[in-house]
Amino acid sequence: MSIFRFPPLVWLGIGILIVSLGIRQSFGIFMMPISEHFDTGREFFSFAIALQNLLFGIFQPFVGMAADKWGSKRIILVGAIAYSLGLYLTSITNETGVLYLSLGALVGLGLSATSYVIILGAVAKVVPAEHAAKAFGLTTAAGSFGMFAMIPVAQLMLEDMGWQGALQGFAALCTVMIAFALFMRSSQQNSASKTVVEENNLTLKQALNEAFHHKGYWLIHAGFFVCGFHVMFIATHLPSYLAGKHLPANSAALALAYVGIFNIFGSYFWGLMGDKFSKRHVMSMLYLFRTVVIAAFVTFPVTEYTAAWFGGAIGFCWLGTVPLTSGLVRQIFGARYLSTLYGLVFFTHQVGSFLGAWAGGRIYDYYGSYEPIWWSTVVLAFIAALIHLPINDKPLRVAANA
Known part of the structure; x- marks a missing residue:
């Protein structure tokens, strides 16, 4: 199936992701003006963003369950409203504590309802299984594009309107997500098949019990961690x-820019490979690629050239895990409860994110060097490559039909 023949819901989901993740990625440039306005130092704003990311992960499984029960459309609408309200309250408050509610809790809830888990769950229900990974890859790539396309917009608004005006502009932009969600319609094109009938008759409790007793599901959790x-x-x-x-400061900015650029192409590439070959084998290759890239980066002398090379190489497999991981969950357990099952996997991802950020600083303070944590990431990448190989990726619903 050509990407141009994907149902309209896929493109509406892509539009929602561009706005949702694009705004999220721009929060870093608000650190200095907001910290100066409240005269609190950077730790205050950093904690609000950390709380946002933690709640993003905690909310995700429950939001996924709600989407599977009441439909993605309603959840995205609620999430977009919470997102907009959180940004607007942040722009008008004079109390620092309010930011933990607005920028932390409300925006965290909004992100959980308008980002990958919910959108991919909706896409899975309208795209045939054999093209799901490609659709997931395209959607992930578009979300990656939004992450970096929105930063220049945020910078322009910040210069012209100040940080309060910029956040209010983003709050207004959230109405685009509301508009896109209103046009989302689920496809019933496969509803006559026995497989889908069985999925629809499966209860959430049965789906969770089935997943929790599937060894491969926990291996997927470990890989996404x-x-x-x-x-x-x-x-x-x-x-x-x-x-x-x-190295000069701009070398880090350039490396992270390469991460973003190559991530756009990598996300679609890995999704495409997931449709052509076994997803678990492709996932193993992705983690082997990460193993080699990170090991080479910490082995060879670090220069501006190798930093840029590393940014591009690691960016190519940065979020390629998203279409493959979600595709594996969809392939094994079906599309009916994908938002719930993938939401739980995403929570494990966020636990890994928290530990990655914290352990990096902790180990550096203890050893006075980043070398131990870098080599730890190499070992973890190699382990992740191995643990995907024994996953039994046979669809359970097909087995039920047989």
Whole structure:
């Protein structure tokens, strides 16, 4: 199936992701003006963003269950409203504590209802299984594009309207997600098949019990934990690592820019490979690729050239795990409760993200070097490559039909 023949819901989901993740990625440039406005230092704003990410992960399984029960459309509408309200309250408050509710809780809830888990769950219900990974890859790539396309917009608004006006502009932009959600319609094109009938008759409790007793589901959790550990460690500590190697500040910015650019192409590429070949084998290759890339980066002398090379190489497999992981869950357990089952996997990813960011700083403070944590990421990448190989990826619903 050509990407141009995907149902309209796929493109509406892509539009929602561009707005949702694009706004999220821009929060970093608000740190200084908000910290100066409240005269609190950077830790205050950093904690609000950390709380946002933690709640993002905690909310995700419950939001996924709600989407599977009442439909993605309603959940996205509620999430977009919470997102908009959180941004607007942040822009008008004079109390620092309110930011923990607005920028932390409300925006965290909004992200959980308008990002990958919910959108991919909706996409899975309208795209045939044999093209799901490609659709997931395209959707992930578009979300990656939004992450970096929105930053220049945020910077322009910040310069012209100040941080309050910029956040209010983003709050207004959230209405685009509401508009897109209103047009979302589920496809019933496969509803006559026996497989889908069985999925629809399966209760949430049965689906959870089935997944919890499936060894492969826990191996998928373990792999996505490693992904979260990698992503947040690198995103948080790469600039400090390069600074410690006496590289200019713009080398870190350039490396992270390459991460974003190559992630766009990588997400679609890995999704495409997941449709052509076994997803668990492709996932193993992705983690082997990460193993080699990270090991080479910490082995060879760190220069501006190798930093840029590393950014592009690691960016190519940065979020390629998303279409493959969600595709594996969909392939094994079906599309009916994908938002719930993938939401639980995503929570494990966020636990890995938290530990990656925290352990990087903890180990550096203890050893005075990032080398131990870098080699730990190499070992984890290799373990992740191995644990995907024994996953039994046979669809359970097909087995039930047989």
